[in-house]
Amino acid sequence: xxxxxxxxxxxxxxxYDAGRNAVxxxxxxxxxxxxxxxxxxxxxxxSGKSTMMNILGCLDTPTAGTYWLDGERVDxxxxxxxxxxxxxxxxxxxxxxxxxxxxSAIDNVELPLLYDHSGRHLDxxxxxxxxxxxxxxxxxxxxxxxxxxxxxxxRVAIARxxxxxxxxxxxxxxxxxLDSRTSVEVMALFQELNEQGVTIVLVTHxxxxxxxxxxxxxxxxxxxxxxxxxxxxHDARADLRALGTAVEEAAV
Amino acid sequence: MKRSTLFKVAIESILxxxxxxxxxxxxIVIGVGAVIVMVAVGQGARSQIAAQIASLGTxxxxxxxxxxxQGGVSQGAATFNRLTISDVEKLMREGTxxxxxxxxxxxxxxAIGGGTNWRTSVNGVSVDFQTIRAWPVAEGGFFTDQxxxxxxxxxxxGSTVANNLYPGEDAVGQMIQLRDVPFEIIGVxxxxxxxxxxxxxxxxVIIPYTTAQTKLSGHTFxxxxxxxxxxxxxxxxxxxxxxxxxxxxxxLAPADAxxxxxxxxxxxxxxxTGTTDVMSTLLASIAAISLLVGGIGIMNIMLVSVTERTRxxxxxxxxxxxxxxxxxxxxxxxxxxxxxxGVIGIxxxxxGAAILGxxxxxxxxxxxxxxxxxxxxxxAVGIFFGFHPARKASGLDPIQALxxx
Ligand SMILES: Nc1ncnc2c1ncn2[C@@H]1O[C@H](COP(=O)(O)OP(=O)(O)O)[C@@H](O)[C@H]1O
Ligand SMILES: [Mg+2]
Numbered sequence: 001x002x003x004x005x006x007x008x009x010x011x012x013x014x015x016y017d018a019g020r021n022a023v024x025x026x027x028x029x030x031x032x033x034x035x036x037x038x039x040x041x042x043x044x045x046x047s048g049k050s051t052m053m054n055i056l057g058c059l060d061t062p063t064a065g066t067y068w069l070d071g072e073r074v075d076x077x078x079x080x081x082x083x084x085x086x087x088x089x090x091x092x093x094x095x096x097x098x099x100x101x102x103x104s105a106i107d108n109v110e111l112p113l114l115y116d117h118s119g120r121h122l123d124x125x126x127x128x129x130x131x132x133x134x135x136x137x138x139x140x141x142x143x144x145x146x147x148x149x150x151x152x153x154x155r156v157a158i159a160r161x162x163x164x165x166x167x168x169x170x171x172x173x174x175x176x177x178l179d180s181r182t183s184v185e186v187m188a189l190f191q192e193l194n195e196q197g198v199t200i201v202l203v204t205h206x207x208x209x210x211x212x213x214x215x216x217x218x219x220x221x222x223x224x225x226x227x228x229x230x231x232x233x234h235d236a237r238a239d240l241r242a243l244g245t246a247v248e249e250a251a252v
Numbered sequence: 253m254k255r256s257t258l259f260k261v262a263i264e265s266i267l268x269x270x271x272x273x274x275x276x277x278x279x280i281v282i283g284v285g286a287v288i289v290m291v292a293v294g295q296g297a298r299s300q301i302a303a304q305i306a307s308l309g310t311x312x313x314x315x316x317x318x319x320x321x322q323g324g325v326s327q328g329a330a331t332f333n334r335l336t337i338s339d340v341e342k343l344m345r346e347g348t349x350x351x352x353x354x355x356x357x358x359x360x361x362x363a364i365g366g367g368t369n370w371r372t373s374v375n376g377v378s379v380d381f382q383t384i385r386a387w388p389v390a391e392g393g394f395f396t397d398q399x400x401x402x403x404x405x406x407x408x409x410g411s412t413v414a415n416n417l418y419p420g421e422d423a424v425g426q427m428i429q430l431r432d433v434p435f436e437i438i439g440v441x442x443x444x445x446x447x448x449x450x451x452x453x454x455x456x457v458i459i460p461y462t463t464a465q466t467k468l469s470g471h472t473f474x475x476x477x478x479x480x481x482x483x484x485x486x487x488x489x490x491x492x493x494x495x496x497x498x499x500x501x502x503x504l505a506p507a508d509a510x511x512x513x514x515x516x517x518x519x520x521x522x523x524x525t526g527t528t529d530v531m532s533t534l535l536a537s538i539a540a541i542s543l544l545v546g547g548i549g550i551m552n553i554m555l556v557s558v559t560e561r562t563r564x565x566x567x568x569x570x571x572x573x574x575x576x577x578x579x580x581x582x583x584x585x586x587x588x589x590x591x592x593x594g595v596i597g598i599x600x601x602x603x604g605a606a607i608l609g610x611x612x613x614x615x616x617x618x619x620x621x622x623x624x625x626x627x628x629x630x631x632a633v634g635i636f637f638g639f640h641p642a643r644k645a646s647g648l649d650p651i652q653a654l655x656x657x
Contacts, residue, residue, distance in 0.1 A: 059570060059650050080574045087572020098567045098654065102268040114257045115572040160571070 004071030006168050006199045007033040007056060012065035014051050014222075025051040026062070027222040033201060035167075038194040040210035040230075041203045043219035049203045050172055052219070056201065057090050057170045058082040070167040087115050091161025093171035093202075097153040099145040099160075106132060106141040109160045116164070131163040132156070135189060151182035158189060162198070169193075171202040175209055181243055187212040188236035212236050258577070262584035273589060276553040279546030280593030280633065281600060284626045287539035288601025289608065291622040294532030296615040301528055304447060311484050312384050313350070313491060313516045315339075315477040315498065319509050334502070334511050335474040337465065340378075342501045343477065349490040350497075352480030354381035357464040358473065363457055365428030365437075366417040372410075374430055374457045376464025384480035392424035392439030395460055403462040407435040410454035411443040428457070431468050435459065487516045543626075546593075547633035554586055554641035565645050566653025579646035586638025587631055594630030598623055 014026040025048045033039055041049050054060040055067065058074055059082075067075040070089055077085065086092075091112075099108045110128035113121045121127055132138055135155040145153050154174060161169050171190075175183035183206075191212060194200055202213065210216050211234050218226040266273050317334035340355045347353060357376030362369050381387075382394045395406050407428060414423045426437050435457075444453040481490045491514050498512050558565070565578055605616040 054651055057570075059654075080576075083569065083572050083574045086570060092570050094654070098563070098570075100564055100567060103264075111568070112571040114261065115568070115574075115577060 003035055004068065005032045005034050006037075006070055007031060007201070008068040009056075010066045012052070012055065012067060013063050014048075014055060014060070015063045025222050026055070028065070029222070029224055031217065031224065031227075033199065035199055036194070036197050037215060038190065038200045038213045039202070039215045039217055040213035041201065041217045041219065042205060042207075042210050043225070045205070047219040048222040049219055051222075053170055053172045053201070053203055056168075057092060058085045083115075084117060087112060087117075088164065089167045091158075091164065091166040091169045093154070093157050093161050093169060093174045095173040095176040097145070097150075097157045097177070099153055099156055101145055104142050104144055105137060105148065105156045105159075108145070108156055109163050112160060112164050121164075127163055128159075131159040134162060134193075135159045149182075150178050151185055154178065154182075154186050155189060158186075158193075162193070167199060169198060169200045171200065173203050173205075175204065175206070180208075181240075183209060184236050184239050184243065188240055191236050258580055259584060262581050262588060265581070266585055266588060272553065272557060276550050276557075276586075276589050277593035277596065279549030280543070280590050280630050281546075281597045283539070283543030283546035283633075284594045284597025284630055285600040285604060286542045287536065287626050287629075288598055288618060288622055289604045289616075290535035290539040291532065292601070292605035292616040292618045293608065293614060294528065294535045295617040295619050295622070296609070298528040298532060299617055300615040304445070311481045311487065311517075313479040313481070313487065313494060313514055315479065315494060316475070316513050316515070317511070319511055319513060335477055337461075337474070339498060339501045340461075340474070340477055343479065343494065343497055344378075346497050347479070347490075347493060349481055349486045350479045350493050351482060352380035352384050354378040354384060354478050355461050355474045356381075356476045356478060357461045358475040359431075359464065359468055361431050361468075363413060363417065363428050363430055365426060366421070366423075368417060370413055370416045372413050372455050372457055374459060374464065374468070376459050376461035376468075378461055380480065381458070381478065384478050387444065388442050389439040390442045391422065392437070394439055400460040400462050403460060403466050405433060405435045405463055405467060406438045406459065408439040408441060408458040409437055410441050410456035410458070412452055412454040413457055414440045430457065430459070433467050491516065540629075543629055543633065547590075547637040550586060550590060550633060551637035551640060554582065554638055555644070558582070558641045558645045561645070562648060562653045562656040565648050566650050566656065569648070569650035570654060575646040578648075579642045582642030582645050583635065583638050586642065587634035590630045590634030590638070591627070594627050597630070598626060601626075 009029055009031045012026055012029040012031070013024075016023040016025055029052065041052065043049050051060070055062050056069075058069070058077070061077075061082075062075050065075065066073065069085065072085075074082070074085055092098075099105075100111070106125065106128050109131050110124050113124040113127060129138065129141060132141055135158050137152060137155055137159065140148060140152060140156075145156070148156065158169075174190075175186055178186060187209060190200055190202070194214075200213075202209075204210050211230055211232065213230060214233055215229050216226070217224055315335065335355070337355065340353060343350060343353045354377045359374045359376075360371070361374055363372050363374075378400060379395065379397050389408065390411065392408070394408055395404065398404075399406055407430070409417075409423055409428075417423065417428065418426060423437050423440050427434050428437060429435070441454070441458070446452055479490065479494060481487055494514050495510065498514075499510065502511055504511065568578060602618050605618050608614055609616040
């Protein structure tokens, strides 16, 4: 028995009922993403990237088409079942971090474990601490979001996405609110996690960010225009080192 | 989500925004506090009046001249002074359930003794009076049937008279003069305090009714006849019996109306507590309204808080919170805040009732019933007024909630 792809969609369609004229945000999208891939979704504003991410993340349901997530058919699930799928199989990383303010980093990371209905996570604080360690923020566990930089907040959010060991991490413009150096840092973290076997799908409109992925899916008008591997994939850690020397040279 | 974690999440959320929590609880604190204070005041007034009435003697019936149909007002010479000593003697001879009988022969006069004088009311009564009124002596003793038969000149003083004529001294064994007649003081009664209408019950001198009628010059009249039964359950039977004997004694034809009135203490109690019941109900309704307003306050702030926390709800949902998890979190928050508010309200209410009792001199009584009702009510308020905002929160669309702000 072969390992099922993490994502397989057939004829995925999403139509918004906006008054008189319907908006076709997704038209018959067929997409397969295998375990361990790192895919960048690109495309102009309004091309349907977020709509697709919402459906892939089980936050929304398609108007038509089928969707298998990690071998399980999920397109027709009800609200509660989708909540459970999100909890078990998906980790979200948002552009605006979406951490709970007035809540420490470690408690933010622990949150998804508290909504697990299977009761399989016993020591939730220890798991949260381990996830924070994976993103290199063990020393900030008790800090509140307001006491952390943007890059650090996004790393807390990535730890929160990782803590349940999901099949898939979905990131909609994860570097959209970050400066260029911090963006490269976050991409280095994603690459590192990807090397450890984590499947990642991220949305970006910056080609510089997309080339850290192994595959680029470009969308236009709700359709996939282009879907191909990245020929000259960049190594974010090498770029960071280069940036470091550039900064040092500039300082001299 | 596990129940314990749910509570933890809700409590943390309550603690994380102290101002919001405080504002939410304020209405309940004030509402419950008001209920406790107002019920305490009402209850206190009620039991004080009940105690005053009970101090008159609970198994007592009072016969007064004049018919109740005429409002107790005497109708000219024909109905003047309708109670006579032969009524009393007939009741004493023939009464069975009405087993204790005493006239109250009233004279107002100057009591001279201890080198000073004091204007007071002299009541001529029988030995039964002490039992009927349940009025023990503080010092000395009461007079006997022998004293009544021989019209002895002995007196038992109410504590007000004793304190005014013989302050700080033992009055028993001393002499006082009533209408120039010397009486030996054989006892001093315990203090009864004021009646509900404010009359000092202890401003009185008690003497045998025979002595009052034969030894005291001037006008005397029987203002009332008091009758005692063995238990309060005999009061209806005793009332019928008294009416029959009195009608016979007054030779009334079957068609004639009673020219006397028989009242019992439970009538008086009912009348008096009826008034305080109305007052208690009124106070409790005002308090209940303030509790309701408090509840609406909770709903208002919870609704605002749902809007304010839309993004938080979206985040929780994206992480796997089901609608029910969000609903329960908000409900638990609302109920916990109401209950904590309720408990603070109880503490404030109890303190408030005590302070009112001290400063205003009111008798207040915090009833456990009121406390329990207040707690139950505040929990109910939390569930009832928390439910709408909680359901609103749980029904949010996660995508829209995440996009909020
Ligand atoms: N909730 C919605 N209701 C109606 N139309 C929507 C809604 N969300 C997105 N759209 C429309 O669907 C299209 C795709 O939008 P979106 O998926 O957000 O694109 P992108 O993320 O690539 O910018 C756009 O035309 C947008 O206006
Ligand atoms: Mg978008």
